[in-house]
Amino acid sequence: xxxxxxxxxxxxLDRVLPSIAEKVLxxxxxxxxxxxxxxxxxxxxxxxxxxSTASFLPHGQAGEAWDADQPALIADTVAAANGARNVALIxxxxxxxxxxxxxxxxxxxxxxxxxxxxxxxxLGDRGGVxxxxxxxxxxxxxxxxx
Numbered sequence: 001x002x003x004x005x006x007x008x009x010x011x012x013l014d015r016v017l018p019s020i021a022e023k024v025l026x027x028x029x030x031x032x033x034x035x036x037x038x039x040x041x042x043x044x045x046x047x048x049x050x051x052s053t054a055s056f057l058p059h060g061q062a063g064e065a066w067d068a069d070q071p072a073l074i075a076d077t078v079a080a081a082n083g084a085r086n087v088a089l090i091x092x093x094x095x096x097x098x099x100x101x102x103x104x105x106x107x108x109x110x111x112x113x114x115x116x117x118x119x120x121x122x123l124g125d126r127g128g129v130x131x132x133x134x135x136x137x138x139x140x141x142x143x144x145x146x
Contacts, residue, residue: 001099001101001102001103001104001128001129001130002102002103002104002129002130002131002132003098003103003104003106003123003129003130003131003132004103004104004105004106004132004134005106005108005116005119005120005131005132005133005134006020006105006106006107006108006134006142007108007109007113007116007133007134007135007136008107008108008109008136009109009110009135009136010136010140011136011140013044013090013107013109014047014051015051016107017033017044017047017088017090017107018047018048018051018052018057020088020105021033021048021057021059021072021088022057024072024086025057025058025071025072029084029085029086030070030071030072030073030080030082030083030084030085030086031071031072031073031084031086031087031088032072032073032075032078032079032080032082032084032086032087032088032101033059033072033073033074033075033087033088033090034074034075034076034077034078034087034088034089034090034091034095034098035074035076035089035090035091036076036091036093037091038076040090040091041061041074041075041076042061044074044090045059045061045074048072048074057071057072058070058071058072059071059072059073059074060072060073060074061073061074061075062074062075062076062077062079062081067081067082068081068082068083069082070082072084077097078095078097078098078100079097080101084101085101085102085103086101086102086103086104086105087101087103087104087105088104088105088107089104089105089106089107090107091112092107092108092109092111092112092115092116093112093115094106094115094116094118094119094122099126099129106119120133131146132144132146133145133146
């Protein structure tokens, strides 16, 4: 299982998440997007419809009709009603339930860097977990630094 830590230093969540979601869906995968805060979930719901003038990402919020059919599902818990094997934890909080997926994207900013560091260390002791740490360089490109 692979865990990608994305340290949001230059680009905000609103730019990074759609890019990750597009790549997962383009590869034929499904994505579970997890945030505990209802206002963040609602903001992401609107974002995925409007982030690009040329397209949108098909998705829904958990608990609505057709959860199992959603390519991307926004939820408050790590429970993939849509059968996703990829999970994006977007509120800076690591959840061990993400280890049941094939790939986890852990997105965090400066406010949650301490918790991300603790999760990084804890996952280092877990067998079968490959960790990657991504940070943006001065040009805004993602570089793997660990």
